[in-house]
Amino acid sequence: xxxxxxxxxxxxxxxxxxxxxxxxxxxxxxxxxxxxxxxxxxxxxxxxxxxxxxxxxxxxxxxxxxxxxxxxxxxxxxxxxxxxxxxxxxxxxxxxxxxxxxxxxxxxxxxxxxxxxxxxxxxxxxxxxxxxxxxxxxxxxxxxxxxxxxxxxxxxxxxxxxxxxxxxxxxxxxxxxxxxxxxxxxxxxxxxxxxxxxxxxxxxxxxxxxxxxxxxxxxxxxxxxxxxxxxxxxxxxxxxxxxxxxxxxxxxxxxxxxxxxxxxxxxxxxxxxxxxxxxxxxxxxxxxxxxx
Amino acid sequence: xxxxxxxxxxxxxxxxxxxxxxxxxxxxxxxxxxxxxxxxxxxxxxxxxxxxxxxxxxxxxxxxxxxxxxxxxxxxxxxxxxxxxxxxxxxxxxxxxxxxxxxxxxxxxxxxxxxxxxxxxxxxxxxxxxxxxxxxxxxxxxxxxxxxxxxxxxxxxxxxxxxxxxxxxxxxxxxxxxxxxxxxxxxxxxxxxxxxx
Amino acid sequence: xxxxxxxxxxxxxxxxxxxxxxxxxxxxxxxxxxxxxxxxxxxxxxxxxxxxxxxxxxxxxxxxxxxxxxxxxxxxxxxxxxxxxxxxxxxxxxxxxxxxxxxxxxxxxxxxxxxxxxxxxxxxxxxxxxxxxxxxxxxxxxxxxxxxxxxxxxxxxxxxxxxxxxxxxxxxxxxxxxxxxxxxxxxxxxxxxxxxxxxxxxxxxxxxxxxxxxxxxxxxxxxxxxxxxxxxxxxxxxxxxxxxxxxxxxxxxxxxxxxxxxxxxxxxxxxxxxxxxxxxxxxxxxxxxxxxxxxxxxxxxxxxxxxxxxxxxxxxxxxxxxxxxxxxxxxxxxxxxxxxxxxxxxxxxxxxxxxxxxxxxxxxxxxxxxxxxxxxxx
Numbered sequence: 001x002x003x004x005x006x007x008x009x010x011x012x013x014x015x016x017x018x019x020x021x022x023x024x025x026x027x028x029x030x031x032x033x034x035x036x037x038x039x040x041x042x043x044x045x046x047x048x049x050x051x052x053x054x055x056x057x058x059x060x061x062x063x064x065x066x067x068x069x070x071x072x073x074x075x076x077x078x079x080x081x082x083x084x085x086x087x088x089x090x091x092x093x094x095x096x097x098x099x100x101x102x103x104x105x106x107x108x109x110x111x112x113x114x115x116x117x118x119x120x121x122x123x124x125x126x127x128x129x130x131x132x133x134x135x136x137x138x139x140x141x142x143x144x145x146x147x148x149x150x151x152x153x154x155x156x157x158x159x160x161x162x163x164x165x166x167x168x169x170x171x172x173x174x175x176x177x178x179x180x181x182x183x184x185x186x187x188x189x190x191x192x193x194x195x196x197x198x199x200x201x202x203x204x205x206x207x208x209x210x211x212x213x214x215x216x217x218x219x220x221x222x223x224x225x226x227x228x229x230x231x232x233x234x235x236x237x238x239x240x241x242x243x244x245x246x247x248x249x250x251x252x253x254x255x256x257x258x259x260x261x262x263x264x265x266x267x268x269x270x271x272x273x274x275x276x277x278x279x280x281x282x283x284x285x286x287x288x289x290x291x292x
Numbered sequence: 293x294x295x296x297x298x299x300x301x302x303x304x305x306x307x308x309x310x311x312x313x314x315x316x317x318x319x320x321x322x323x324x325x326x327x328x329x330x331x332x333x334x335x336x337x338x339x340x341x342x343x344x345x346x347x348x349x350x351x352x353x354x355x356x357x358x359x360x361x362x363x364x365x366x367x368x369x370x371x372x373x374x375x376x377x378x379x380x381x382x383x384x385x386x387x388x389x390x391x392x393x394x395x396x397x398x399x400x401x402x403x404x405x406x407x408x409x410x411x412x413x414x415x416x417x418x419x420x421x422x423x424x425x426x427x428x429x430x431x432x433x434x435x436x437x438x439x440x441x442x443x444x445x446x447x448x449x450x451x452x453x454x455x456x457x458x459x460x461x462x463x464x465x466x467x468x469x470x471x472x473x474x475x476x477x478x479x480x481x482x483x484x485x486x487x488x489x
Numbered sequence: 490x491x492x493x494x495x496x497x498x499x500x501x502x503x504x505x506x507x508x509x510x511x512x513x514x515x516x517x518x519x520x521x522x523x524x525x526x527x528x529x530x531x532x533x534x535x536x537x538x539x540x541x542x543x544x545x546x547x548x549x550x551x552x553x554x555x556x557x558x559x560x561x562x563x564x565x566x567x568x569x570x571x572x573x574x575x576x577x578x579x580x581x582x583x584x585x586x587x588x589x590x591x592x593x594x595x596x597x598x599x600x601x602x603x604x605x606x607x608x609x610x611x612x613x614x615x616x617x618x619x620x621x622x623x624x625x626x627x628x629x630x631x632x633x634x635x636x637x638x639x640x641x642x643x644x645x646x647x648x649x650x651x652x653x654x655x656x657x658x659x660x661x662x663x664x665x666x667x668x669x670x671x672x673x674x675x676x677x678x679x680x681x682x683x684x685x686x687x688x689x690x691x692x693x694x695x696x697x698x699x700x701x702x703x704x705x706x707x708x709x710x711x712x713x714x715x716x717x718x719x720x721x722x723x724x725x726x727x728x729x730x731x732x733x734x735x736x737x738x739x740x741x742x743x744x745x746x747x748x749x750x751x752x753x754x755x756x757x758x759x760x761x762x763x764x765x766x767x768x769x770x771x772x773x774x775x776x777x778x779x780x781x782x783x784x785x786x787x788x789x790x791x792x793x794x795x796x797x798x799x800x801x802x803x804x805x806x807x808x809x810x811x812x813x814x815x816x817x818x819x820x821x822x823x824x825x826x827x828x829x830x831x832x833x834x835x836x837x838x839x840x841x842x843x844x845x846x847x848x849x850x851x852x853x854x855x856x857x858x859x860x861x862x863x864x865x866x867x
Contacts, residue, residue: 029729059714064555075718075729078690080711082558083720084551085581091548095555095563096711098539099513103559103712121551124544281534288535313495313666320495320668327778328495328666332605353781354857355665446495 024048024058026078033072037231039190039216040137044073046193046214047106047135050200061104064093066118068144069218070110070137087118090125093132101131101274104204111138112150115171119151122173122211126182129208130273135200136173136211139218147221158225174213178266183208185265189215191238192262199264207272215260295348296432297357300424301370305337307421308366310447312343314425315434317443319347322435327355340369347434362432364424365390366406383431385424402431404466410459419459422448426463437464496669498636498662499524502592503532505640506564510679511590512538513563515552517545517571520604521660522594525566546571550578550591557587558719560710562644566592569611570601572618579653580619581721583744586651586695586706588682590643593655594663595825597852606852607660609774609825615655616803622741624748626755627655627803630662631777634669638677639800645680646755650747651705657802659825661775661854683707688714693726697743704747748804757800758809762788766795768864769813771834772823773799776855780823783860794864805833814842821863823847823855 021027025048034040051061061079065071067086074081080103084092089107097105107114114122114136125132141159142148149159149166152173156165178185184206188196196214203210217223217234228234238260245263248256298315302308309330316328330343344357360378364385365371371390378384384401386392388408392401404427410420422444429440441457448456496504503525506514514529530540538561543549549565556563567575572593582589593615597608611618615627628643630636640656647654685692685707694717697703709715722730723737731737748755762784763769772780780796787794797813797820799806820842822831831846838844845863849855 058716060712062711075720078716080716081718082555082711083718083722084554085577085721088547088551088578091543091551092555092558094541094543094548095513095515095552095557096559097555098515098541098552099556099559099561099563100710100712120544121548124548277534277539281537281539284534285537316666317495320493323493326495326667329661329664352667352778353785354779355661355667355775356854356856358856 020045020048020052024051024078025076029076032076034069035218035220037217037219037234038069039139039218040069040073042190042193043135043137043196043214043216044076044108046188046196046200047073047108048077049197050204053197053201054204056104056204060102061106062093062096064089064096064105064107066109066113068110068113068142069139070108070113073108073137087113087116088121089113090118090121090132090134094121094125094128094130097130097132097274098277101278105132106204107132107134109134109136110143111136111140111152111171111173112142115151115173115176122177123180126177126180126209126211128273129181129183129270131207131209131275133200133203133206133210134177134212135203136213137216138173138213139216139222140170141218141222143218143221147218147225153222157222159222160225174211174265177209177211181209181270182211182266183270184210184267186212187215187262187265188212189238189242189260189262190217191235192242195262202264202267206267207275208270294350295346296362296434297360298345298347298362298428298432299342299357299360299374300344300364301340301342301374302366303370304332304339304341306341306366307418308341308364309343311421311425311428312345314422314444314447315345315347315428317446318429318435318440319345321439321443324349325352327352329355340373342370342374362428364428366420366424385428385431402470404470406466409462409466414455414459414462416455416459419456422456423459423463423466426460427467428463430464430467492671493668494671495666496633496637497524497666498630498633498658498664499594500528501633501636501669502566502640502656502658503528505637506590506644507532507536507538508637508674508677508679509641509644510562510681511564511644512536513553513556513561514538514540515543515549515556515563515565516540517543517549517567519546519568519571521596521663522566522568522592522658524663525592525594529564546574547578550575550589553589554578554582554587557589558711560713562588562648564590564592566594568594568596568604569598569608572611572614576614576618576620580621580623582653583619583623583625584721584723585719586708586744587653587719588647588651588708589653590640590647591653591655592658594658594660596660597850603852605660607775607825607854608850608852609659609776609829610850611657612802612824612826612829615657622745624652624745625655625803626650626652626748626801627657628757628800629657629659629774629802630800631774631798632662633665633667635800636662637669637671641677641679642757645678648680648682649705649754650751651682651708652748657774659775661778665775685709685713685715690714690716694718694728695724695726697726704743704750752804752808755801756804756806756809758806759796759798759800760809760813761796761798762793763795763797763813765793766816767793767818768795768821769817769819770794770796770821770823770860770864771798771810771830772796773802773830776823776825779855779857780860782857783864786857786861787864790865792864799830802830805830805837807833807837810834810837814838817842819843819845821845821847821860823860825849825855
């Protein structure tokens with residue numbers, strides 16, 4: 001690994017990165033297929049860093065993905081990984097968690113994957129409060145198929161299927177999950193690495209259903225179609241427009257119009273689904289014993 | 293007895309399927325072959341409902357009733373629907389409140405106060421189905437009373453044993469009150485009487 | 490001592506599944522399969538298993554696959570409309586080689602059709618429903634007793650060959666109650682999937698000892714210590730996607746041949762009075778019951794009639810049917826559809842024997858008389 005000379009911090013950062021790669025990635029399957037400048041790699045690293053910080057066992061951690069650019073993350077990460085069908089990652093993950101609640105099950109999904117074709121699974125897993133952590137690589141477009149508008153594409157933005165601008169309104173995925181009953185909902189961004197790692201960590205730590213909706217960037221399709229500049233410009237936009245939940249609380253809707261709100265939206269304790277089920281099994285066993 | 297083909301008809305919610313199941317259970321408990329099935333509409337309550345129980349000493353191939361040997365109807369609609377082309381030897385049991393159609397003039401028809409007895413004597417209208425089971429068993433001699441009680445208790449909701457066993461007994465009483473009835477065929481005059489009313 | 494108990498076909502399927510080791514059921518209510526979900530919800534927590542009512546049919550099969558990936562024998566059940574929705578993930582389980590039992594209690598269709606009426610219209614969907622070439626095992630029971638034991642067999646085959654098995658019931662058997670012969674537990678054979686004994690992350694998860702003729706890779710349940718990747722993309726032995734045509738052919742060949750090479754283990758059929766038969770009724774599932782009575786009626790009239798019944802519908806018992814053709818003057822195929830298995834029978838007879846067809850697709854049950862009439866027609 002080449003290191004820039006003269007910059008001690010850069011050297012230590014690179015070392016840390018390579019450690020993360022060798023510990024949590026499958027180097028033989030790198031580099032990723034993601035485009036240069038794509039935000040997904042950063043978010044995948046955030047997940048690995050959160051796992052590192054929490055000291056999770058690789059053998060006891062499962063990464064579930066659906067279909068789309070985001071779904072490739074599962075193949076790169078050295079855990080129990082399963083690359084499922086489009087939109088269904090949460091439903092597969094539900095079965096895994098139910099079969100073995102000891103496993104830490106993390107879903108990595110895209111915005112179209114999780115909120116369009118898989119929207120039903122998202123809201124019901126949130127309602128059930130099953131112990132999954134969902135990290136959304138939200139790039140506001142269908143990248144794998146070439147830049148069609150997605151449920152998180154802003155109104156009037158362009159996509160290959162929105163040549164005259166998007167007529168739809170867009171989803172707030174974290175808000176959607178919160179509304180459906182998720183016990184933990186937060187928003188991060190590709191630029192705000194430290195905050196996002198922290199949010200993912202807290203999401204994993206939360207026993208119930210957690211969602212961290214992370215704004216990614218897609219310079220190749222969304223950026224080009226919408227004249228957002230190159231990857232650096234798009235990252236700068238995230239930097240300049242990112243505000244915390246606390247800051248946002250003091251701003252009016254007009255001020256918030258072009259802002260990227262980062263931070264914890266909701267965190268509360270509701271009983272987790274597989275825990276409740278295990279308690280049911282225990283209760284029935286005790287009743288049976290008492291009757292014998 | 294080689295083969296009985298029982299058809300019970302009523303409206304959804306009257307429990308004719310459960311009655312049909314208990315009769316099938318009674319057959320199994322007596323070492324006989326049985327096939328029980330039902331057809332019903334989308335309504336949980338009030339739609340037409342038909343349940344069938346075949347009972348035989350030999351293994352059963354076709355599982356549906358083709359030549360009914362017994363028909364019970366608890367609603368007018370069920371009676372009118374299922375009495376078309378009824379075989380000559382089919383015994384018909386109907387609730388007392390029903391008008392027996394003319395095409396049953398050649399049949400043995402018993403009109404008994406099934407719904408009223410359940411409501412007034414047993415004390416609960418919902419037990420009419422189990423009461424009917426007691427009555428049917430007494431009329432047809434499918435099994436003995438102990439086996440019938442066991443069959444019923446396997447299928448009725450927990451906590452309703454007492455009232456349902458009472459209903460079963462009342463059903464037997466209804467059957468035995470029929471002139472000339474025990475397990476023997478009723479007098480032919482019975483059906484005529486029923487038909488006129 | 491065998492015990493006889495009154496049971497419904499759908500219930501027998503659940504009890505058979507539990508006897509086979511099912512400990513996870515994911516489902517969605519749909520007539521006429523709902524009793525399977527209801528009884529699973531009641532019974533599974535009693536035996537330490539889990540039931541979950543998912544938000545839709547697609548989620549149900551996905552959840553069941555997830556459970557199986559984590560090492561738990563899993564099942565889902567549905568009827569026609571739901572079976573249509575499950576097709577994509579069925580193909581996923583074929584390709585990723587995830588053991589799974591999918592029950593389809595057929596009802597009259599297409600579309601919403603007649604929900605409480607019998608049909609056998611999903612026979613070809615069970616074979617070809619998911620996109621792309623794929624292997625499949627489909628079993629159809631003809632009695633409540635068979636619903637119980639063949640469900641156990643469905644699990645055993647799905648475990649042995651790491652493949653989804655479709656348990657194709659129909660409303661006739663699903664909603665039929667009759668006496669079921671219950672064997673003692675020790676008389677029942679239970680098969681568990683080939684499982685990795687010494688988890689090693691370096692081991693290729695789809696590696697096979699070809700010299701020993703191994704066709705089914707050992708499975709590592711998630712969490713056992715062998716980390717690996719599962720995907721619905723064409724993959725090589727390492728479990729990672731590949732675009733190599735060579736690897737694609739190798740994988741597809743093995744997937745198809747792990748079923749076709751084990752034909753004898755997978756295929757089950759029943760022959761009744763076929764020794765001297767001039768006329769054979771070919772039928773399966775609930776239609777068998779009318780055929781049985783029709784055959785008895787024909788024999789009583791002096792017509793030498795027999796029955797050939799596939800229990801395993803796919804792969805179709807083609808060797809056995811072909812072997813039985815010799816003495817036959819006619820075959821009567823009876824099924825509750827516009828003609829699905831009859832196509833297979835015609836393909837196999839190749840004109841060597843006339844094939845008559847009794848099909849019903851109006852929601853009513855085929856009667857013994859209707860079959861008898863075709864048997865008697867010269």
